[in-house]
Amino acid sequence: MFAKVWRAMIRKELNELRQRNEKIERELKKDEQILHNTIKILLLGCGEAGKSTFIKQMKIIHSSAEDTWSKEQLENFRDQIRRNVICSLQLLLRNKTRDLPIGFENNARKLEDLDEDRDQDKLHQHRVFIKEIWQHQALQETFRRRKDFHLPDSAAYFLQNIDRISGQDFVPTNQDILNIRVMTTDIHKYEFQVKLRGNIKNITMVDVGGQRSEQRKWLHCFDDVQLLIFLCASNEFDQKLLEDSAKNRLEESIEVFTKLMKHPWFKKSSIALFLNKKDLLQEKVKYSQLEDFFPGFREFKNYKPYDYDSAISYIQHLFMTIEDEQGKPLIGTERSVYSHHTCATDTDNIKTVFQQVKSSILEKIIRIHLL
Template sequence: MGGCLSSAGSGSDEIMEQKKKSQAIDRVLEEDMKRLKKECKILLLGSGESGKSTIVKQMKIIHQNGYSVEELSMYRLTVYKNLLDCAKSLVWAMHQFEIQPSSAKVRDFMDYLLDYNIDPDPNVALELKVGDAITYLWNDPSIPAVLERQNDFFEEAKRITMPDYIPNEADVLRARTKTTGIYETRFTMGQLSIQYVTPTQYLYMYTDFDSMFDVGGQRSERKKWIHCFENVTSIIFCVALSEYDQVLLEESNQNRMMESLVLFDSVVNSRWFMRTSIVLFLNKVDLFRQKLGRSPLNKYFPDYSGGNDVNRAAKYLLWRFNQVNRAHLNLYPHLTQATDTSNIRLVFAAVKETILQNALKDSGIL
């Protein structure tokens, strides 16, 4: 009988042990489910040249200890090309509008710049004469009649043409290349770890792990976006405020701001994003402010009546974007200057809190 009791007790202990293991497994599964629910997949979208790639560069500067010397050096050829392309465009514009330089020396420099070709080897510096030519051209009294706004690389032409030139972070932020394909960089933002990737750059953001992907803006790239759209909880949509009076590269009769509104409409009212919050970056506010005085907003949007006041103009354009938000998604707007690290640092601190709050709500924790 004692043996029977001993056997029953042993069986009971075994059942209790199995129950404990089962409960432990359930707890692990529950934690895994909570972690999965906290995942917040975010797309960084916007039309071409709206500042998406610059935003990603800022994330690296702010949250990944910036760029190493080796990484900075990789931008040397891009800066060279940007500098020469802008200089040649300026010379061609002077020819087109029959604007004469103030001296024969500047005219000779103009011819020199048009004939100059960059060596494809990034280790080969520009000729010092390039810096002299651009500096003379930039300071010529005829230039204000041609150039709408200051070109930062022109101001730095002599530094850029030094033999030992290595781009600084300000150069990297202003360097422009067309965004296609997939690039990747990882960084942390508070509790978040972010991974920025390209072929179709979009951004995954998790409570404890983030991937940031910036989607190429030119029309030819958009057909690649679709596989990124599943399970998106937040979108960062970039708009270049300063492009209200410009046209598309691909379609010269289409206003860029109207194109951004059309793209925003297709995104915000898409079946893919029915539960998605939208962070709207009204970007390039510095250029927007410079333009308003000489290029009135109401010339392109006749129902605007706020004059040259930058805040009224920005609020009007925000209203236009709100008007197409027929799905009534939560919209979190921010005025941004993507090349200003201090501005983006403050904006992303607010964005991070918004994203975290939305992720917690989606997970049922809040």
């Protein structure tokens, strides 16, 4: 009798063990299928290159209008925009080199005393004066010197829209959201799907902070990266790093890109270079000469002063001609880099560029790595 009960217990345990093994195998097979259908894209670049904006564009492009942002996200974006306005105003006032009219001084001090978090509601009562002081020659001259004190690129956009932004019923638009400047101090991931070679593929896009203090976090994101997109703010050729006032931002970007091209983790990864903020570069070269900061530009075969096409071509040339320690080109016949000129705040531009990335790079990844 005991032996019969014992055998029944053994059979039950074996049956349960077999069921657990089958469940584990099904889950492993499912995970393997998901991995097989997933392309991991890593966004890298120095601070303020536009990585977070690019991630937002992917969400705008690949989500339905009603599902793009939650109510909580929109409220958070509203607060971030108003912080950007207060911060930009205070930076302009602190760095002005021309005195304001006597009648402006009292109100200007009130703006300088605003707290970015507690006083956002006060923007509405100050909106008329904000428009006046923004248009005043003293602040416009300071704005033209913005490269000297790290004014956010979106300052003009938000200050020109102060009536709408300061309103009690303000709900940020996609364009407002794309212009927000918030330092990325963590790792952000966005997952979406695209159709490639007739099949639906999962895309996992990862964005990490670009400041020097954040770059150590990149190592945790390198595993299984099939596409590295490196973003460079092309308009920063005459600016210094926030973390190092002696270091040119474009030089820093080229040096970081060079290190990544040498890194063994990316030997099998496809590489795309996005020379971003082309709209700001186009405006800047009208008054700031690239050759004053990069004298080699004068010897460039397509050199033309105050010319956007010439400037962007030279900046691209600087990236595409990087070398290893032996002086050998890191980019050439054995390794290609796909280059694009982008404006991360322009949805149509990013939609076009990402379509080109899909047809030229992602299709190749599917053909080589996932079949």
